Amino acid sequence: MPEVAIRTSGLVKVFGDTRAVDGLDLSVPAGAVYGVLGPNGAGKTTAVRMLATLLRPDGGEATVFGHDVVREADAVRSRVSLTGQYASVDEEMTGSENLILLARLLGHRKPAARDRAAQLLEAFGLTEAAGRQVKTYSGGMRRRIDIAASILNTPDLLFLDEPTTGLDPRSRNQVWDIVRVVVAHGTTVLLTTQYLEEADRLAQRIAVIDHGRLIAEGTPGELKSSVGSGSIHVRLRDAATRPEAERVLAEALNTPVYLEADPVALTARVTGAGDEAEQAARALARLASAGIVVDDFSLGQPSLDEVFLALTDRPATTEEAAA
Amino acid sequence: MTATTEAGTAPATDTLAAVLAPTTRPPRPSAWSASMTFGWRAMLKIKHVPEQLFDVTAFPIMMTLMFTYLFGGALAGSPTEYLQFVLPGIMVTSVVMITMYTGVEVNKDIEKGVFDRFRTLPIWRPSTMVGYLLGDMLRYLMASTVILLVGLVMGFRPQGGVVGAVGAIALLLVFSFAFSWVWTMFGLLMRSEKSVMGVSMLVLMPLTFLSNVYVDPSTMPGWLQAFVNASPISRLVSSVRSLMAGTPDAGEITWVLVSSAVLVVVFGTLTMRLYNRK
Numbered sequence: 001m002p003e004v005a006i007r008t009s010g011l012v013k014v015f016g017d018t019r020a021v022d023g024l025d026l027s028v029p030a031g032a033v034y035g036v037l038g039p040n041g042a043g044k045t046t047a048v049r050m051l052a053t054l055l056r057p058d059g060g061e062a063t064v065f066g067h068d069v070v071r072e073a074d075a076v077r078s079r080v081s082l083t084g085q086y087a088s089v090d091e092e093m094t095g096s097e098n099l100i101l102l103a104r105l106l107g108h109r110k111p112a113a114r115d116r117a118a119q120l121l122e123a124f125g126l127t128e129a130a131g132r133q134v135k136t137y138s139g140g141m142r143r144r145i146d147i148a149a150s151i152l153n154t155p156d157l158l159f160l161d162e163p164t165t166g167l168d169p170r171s172r173n174q175v176w177d178i179v180r181v182v183v184a185h186g187t188t189v190l191l192t193t194q195y196l197e198e199a200d201r202l203a204q205r206i207a208v209i210d211h212g213r214l215i216a217e218g219t220p221g222e223l224k225s226s227v228g229s230g231s232i233h234v235r236l237r238d239a240a241t242r243p244e245a246e247r248v249l250a251e252a253l254n255t256p257v258y259l260e261a262d263p264v265a266l267t268a269r270v271t272g273a274g275d276e277a278e279q280a281a282r283a284l285a286r287l288a289s290a291g292i293v294v295d296d297f298s299l300g301q302p303s304l305d306e307v308f309l310a311l312t313d314r315p316a317t318t319e320e321a322a323a
Numbered sequence: 324m325t326a327t328t329e330a331g332t333a334p335a336t337d338t339l340a341a342v343l344a345p346t347t348r349p350p351r352p353s354a355w356s357a358s359m360t361f362g363w364r365a366m367l368k369i370k371h372v373p374e375q376l377f378d379v380t381a382f383p384i385m386m387t388l389m390f391t392y393l394f395g396g397a398l399a400g401s402p403t404e405y406l407q408f409v410l411p412g413i414m415v416t417s418v419v420m421i422t423m424y425t426g427v428e429v430n431k432d433i434e435k436g437v438f439d440r441f442r443t444l445p446i447w448r449p450s451t452m453v454g455y456l457l458g459d460m461l462r463y464l465m466a467s468t469v470i471l472l473v474g475l476v477m478g479f480r481p482q483g484g485v486v487g488a489v490g491a492i493a494l495l496l497v498f499s500f501a502f503s504w505v506w507t508m509f510g511l512l513m514r515s516e517k518s519v520m521g522v523s524m525l526v527l528m529p530l531t532f533l534s535n536v537y538v539d540p541s542t543m544p545g546w547l548q549a550f551v552n553a554s555p556i557s558r559l560v561s562s563v564r565s566l567m568a569g570t571p572d573a574g575e576i577t578w579v580l581v582s583s584a585v586l587v588v589v590f591g592t593l594t595m596r597l598y599n600r601k
Contacts, residue, residue, distance in 0.1 A: 077443055080443065101364055112349070151342075
């Protein structure tokens with residue numbers, strides 16, 4: 001049986017009259033990336049702050065590796081590291097000073113702290129920037145120094161609170177690579193994100209939360225299949241054949257067909273219990289026999305965006321204003 | 324070099340894996356060691372923003388010159404005469420005024436992400452705050468030394484000699500360390516730097532002016548004398564004066580030491596309570 005890294009039951013945090021976290025039950029297995037997915041203001045950060053001993057819960061309980069986050073906060077602190085939503089390093093100090101300071105606070109003696117800082121700067125490609133104040137760093141570099149600071153002592157559990165928010169794609173990929181290496185090394189990672197793609201790429205299990213409550217939980221695959229179907233995307237050679245293609249597909253699959261903005265593209269749901277591929281193949285054959293030339297097609301599972309929409313009755317990405 | 328320059332390359336997966344290799348975790352640092360490390364942080368901040376030393380150098384010099392020459396002739400016949408009386412008081416006023424920056428600094432820092440990291444470290448909790456105060460002690464020491472040197476140049480001659488002057492500054496530092504805990508509390512309590520400053524001035528202005536720093540309280544009306552004589556600043560000034568003069572007033576000095584201990588216990592506790600709740 002896998003060890004449980006985090007367990008919460010009925011966790012509650014109230015700010016004024018907002019129930020930021022409202023009875024959250026989670027069970028996070030050790031040794032994997034666990035994604036906590038939700039729109040802005042869903043309560044992700046509040047939940048992480050309680051688990052990292054920064055906020056006292058107003059109700060319910062939470063344990064990290066069996067230690068209560070309130071009564072045994074010190075035991076929890078010795079096993080976790082936090083990389084917050086905003087850089088958790090000192091902007092006025094240099095990259096190197098930041099790491100040495102934290103290494104000292106983790107108990108390394110001065111020479112060992114210097115060595116450890118130099119090692120991490122090297123591994124994170126920050127050696128050249130080591131002597132510069134962090135406020136001169138780019139977003140991607142800041143995020144790297146921040147994660148480096150979190151693994152000075154390899155933690156058993158690493159909280160990454162929206163680690164790629166605001167990063168360019170290249171820096172985002174670097175962060176993903178780092179997360180994969182850290183997990184491969186045995187650290188449990190709790191990753192909060194509002195990017196569905198990120199959770200899908202990195203997490204073995206995902207909790208979807210909204211308004212401080214858990215609304216779905218499972219592997220990315222389970223979440224997708226709970227929505228029930230995949231879809232087929234087709235690109236035609238000739239836009240003029242699209243009305244005919246739409247009719248053929250609708251008849252073959254017996255589902256509505258969506259006409260995309262691109263005048264040669266169509267998408268249709270494929271419903272079925274395990275034989276989606278076969279149905280899709282049959283539909284394509286019908287297009288061919290109707291004399292419609294297909295340039296390209298793909299069969300995909302529903303995206304996590306669709307999952308979120310199906311679970312909350314609204315898209316995940318239009319929530320900014322409500323936060 | 325611009326802020327967006329991407330120095331270095333993407334982290335290589337294998338070097339990353341290597342730095343994650345299990346190294347034995349060192350034992351957690353002692354309370355002393357953690358506090359000293361935070362003290363080192365305060366030093367680094369001074370190193371990176373040396374302009375902040377302005378208020379512990381220029382401000383005290385200005386205070387000394389201003390009050391000596393402004394009041395000296397009228398109150399004591401000549402500035403040099405007056406200086407013998409007022410310098411210990413100016414020293415106390417300047418250093419006690421500077422203590423408020425502790426609160427401002429704490430207030431500015433607490434909202435930053437780095438505080439979250441400090442608070443998730445398994446270390447002695449008050450060490451973060453003690454670290455600030457250690458940095459501030461250096462500032463207090465600088466201010467005191469600057470004033471003493473300016474005073475010596477202007478003709479101040481402490482009868483207590485080197486021992487008296489060192490003892491006086493040491494006592495002032497002890498009290499200022501203790502008094503700073505009042506500001507760490509306000510720094511955590513108030514919502515902005517400005518409000519911390521406001522509260523500090525509201526407390527410090529009357530406390531330092533309504534005291535025996537500038538004039539002998541016997542010239543004041545009775546009700547004011549009562550207030551002035553009870554003021555901790557007056558007692559601190561009397562102690563510092565007595566040490567500088569080479570005639571230590573054991574009663575006043577003991578009072579200052581005991582009230583310092585009380586300040587640390589009361590406001591240190593309140594500060595840590597707020598720090599843990601934040």
